[in-house]
Amino acid sequence: MTSAAPVTKPGRKRDHTRDPEILDAAIEVLAENGYDCMTIDQVAARAKAGKATLYRRWPSKAELVIDAVGCLKKDSYENLPDTGTLRGDLLAMMRPPTIEDAQKKIRIMSGVVSMLDRSPELGEALRAAMVEPRAAANRVLMRRAIDRGEIRADCDIEMLAMVSASMVFYRTMIMRQAVDREFLVSIIDEVLLPAVRKTDTEVTDR
Incomplete structure (x- = not known):
């Protein structure tokens, strides 16, 4: 009789609730410093988050910036003015x-x-x-x-x-x-x- 395979416990589920704050912080740092001078440390400090938290979610600065720009609040033009001209x-x-x-x-x-x-x-x-x-x-x-x-x-x-x-x-x-x-x-x-x-x-x- 073969022994049962050991049960592997699932890893801790990632918490994405702080993602919006981190992405906002990334945009602020990006606007102030530019991409080349921007660091993950700066974003973590601005968001009051651990650097390891950012790296688990975004393995590189480039991936963080792409996500941050993609999540920018888009201007709402649903109710456009209609003045007649x-x-x-x-x-x-x-x-x-x-x-x-x-x-x-x-x-x-x-x-x-x-x-x-x-x-x-x-x-x-x-x-x-x-x-x-x-x-x-x-x-x-x-x-x-x-x-x-x-x-x-x-x-x-x-x-x-x-x-x-x-x-x-x-x-x-x-x-x-x-x-x-x-x-x-x-x-x-x-x-x-x-x-x-x-x-x-x-x-x-x-």
């Missing part, structure tokens, strides 16, 4: 907290530039969390303006939806200048609206 809608989306949050996201993006070539996953996480929500909102507002006959029906919505984000990124990353309401309004009035405005002939034919 494209300009009014775009201005209504420019709330002070939105501008501050955009500046923080730019700092995060600048902090991970050195890692993008090594991690396509991070690039996708950045796009999904930081770029696509606002671009999607811009597409909705422009399509709505087309439907009411306010702007050209043949304008390139996909390209124009990315204009403001691209200019904000360039101003912050390359020019090293702050983004304020005045700058954002100038993008609307000097770039977006002229690009979608109907010609005199189109207006006359209505």
Whole structure:
């Protein structure tokens, strides 16, 4: 008669309840120090968690950053403004907290530039969390303006939806200048609206 195999006790189940706090701490450290200068020790100290806890959950700094960026709170554009004009809608989306949050996201993006070539996953996480929500909102507002006959029906919505984000990124990353309401309004009035405005002939034919 063969003896029964010894019963193996399952390992202790990992506690993920603190994950949101740790990921928030990772984002704060990333925005302040950039990826290259960021350390697991700094994140653990900010989250008041043990370093071993972080390494059990995220074996590398890169994996922690990808998860943190992927879990960023995405801007909510479910209830888009409807003022009756494209300009009014775009201005209504420019709330002070939105501008501050955009500046923080730019700092995060600048902090991970050195890692993008090594991690396509991070690039996708950045796009999904930081770029696509606002671009999607811009597409909705422009399509709505087309439907009411306010702007050209043949304008390139996909390209124009990315204009403001691209200019904000360039101003912050390359020019090293702050983004304020005045700058954002100038993008609307000097770039977006002229690009979608109907010609005199189109207006006359209505």
